Amino acid sequence: MAAVMVVEDDPATAAAIAAELVGRGHDVTCAATGGEAIERALERPFDVITLDRMLPDTDGLAVVERLRRAGVGAPVLMLSALSDVDQRIAGLRAGGDDYLTKPFVPDELAVRIEVLLRRTRPERExxxxxxxxxxxxxxxxxxxxxxxxxxxxxxxxxxxxxxxxxxxxxxxxxxxxxxxxxxxxxxxxxxxxxxxxxxxxxxxxxxxxxxxxxxxxxxxxxxx
CATH class of the missing domain: 1.10.10.10 (Winged helix-like DNA-binding domain superfamily/Winged helix DNA-binding domain)
Known part of the structure; x- marks a missing residue:
């Protein structure tokens, strides 16, 4: 079981992601804005964060940069409809660990999270x-x-x-x-x-x- 924060302002998309991850045994917390995401990430540790690029109050890049400056080391999977190479590079340079283009299949997102967990967790976990x-x-x-x-x-x-x-x-x-x-x-x-x-x-x-x-x-x- 991993603690995952899903940062997504679209309720339907957030619900679909949460349902897939909960179905795989993860503990899911949702946030609808960048400000809420930062607040939650500073309140408790997360194993993985999925972060939408386009949020109502700020850009996802600003959120991941803020998290990294605050010492939050959880791997971040960036989600975005912006699919060109420059956008993906910007997301990774800002501190993201992976980038998934919308629309995506929930199963692929879950597998990407599992890969990030394998990279960051020792076998004993x-x-x-x-x-x-x-x-x-x-x-x-x-x-x-x-x-x-x-x-x-x-x-x-x-x-x-x-x-x-x-x-x-x-x-x-x-x-x-x-x-x-x-x-x-x-x-x-x-x-x-x-x-x-x-x-x-x-x-x-x-x-x-x-x-x-x-x-x-x-x-x-x-x-x-």
Whole structure:
């Protein structure tokens, strides 16, 4: 999971980008203006920023230059309908790390972000290993004792979150907010169903699931 800020003033485009990235397990924050983008980037660290060139209050080049002067080192993927070579060069010289011309396919944007993450993150942050389980966060693959286990999107995100907090009890509220991005309890047995399904898939390899239920509190991943 990566923290991505999407800077885009068109609501439909921002929603399409966010949906693609959330679907791949990323934590997405949106900003509609350059000023808002700078404010958010200075409030918290992001792993990647997608930045539209044409914003209502300023040019994207001014935004990336401001971020670099402020010491924000997150890779920036510039997005623009301006496709000539000089415009692309200007974006890269201003501090951008990649340049994607509009219109684009959301899947291509997601892959470009994954490439930027591979460049900037060491392997220990893109491959998680615990209790005989290996998670490749770029390829979106999970292996148990070397055997490939196919997980659905939310199962993958749930397992990643639990592994990153191995040894600690994680409450249901935390899972709702951090994995499902709900700020309320949707009721039913949403988490119970996903945990049960995840356990069954991990048990398929003859290994007892490392996901323990802590009665009245939540769940804990025991790495063993």
């Amino acid at each position: 893109t491959v998680l290993r615990a209790g005989g389980i290996e998670m490749d966060l770029i390829r979106r693959e999970v292996r148990v004792d070397g055997a490939l286990v196919r997980l659905l999107q939310m199962e993958f995100r749930l397992l990643e979150f639990l592994i990153r907090h191995a040894g600690h009890t994680v409450s249901r509220r935390t899972l709702f907010e951090q994995v499902w991005h709900y700020h309320f309890d949707p009721g039913a047995n949403l988490i119970n169903v996903h945990v049960a399904r995840l356990r069954r898939k991990l048990d398929m390899q003859g290994r007892t699931s490392p996901i323990a239920t802590v009665k009245g509190e939540g769940y804990r991943f025991d790495a063993g």
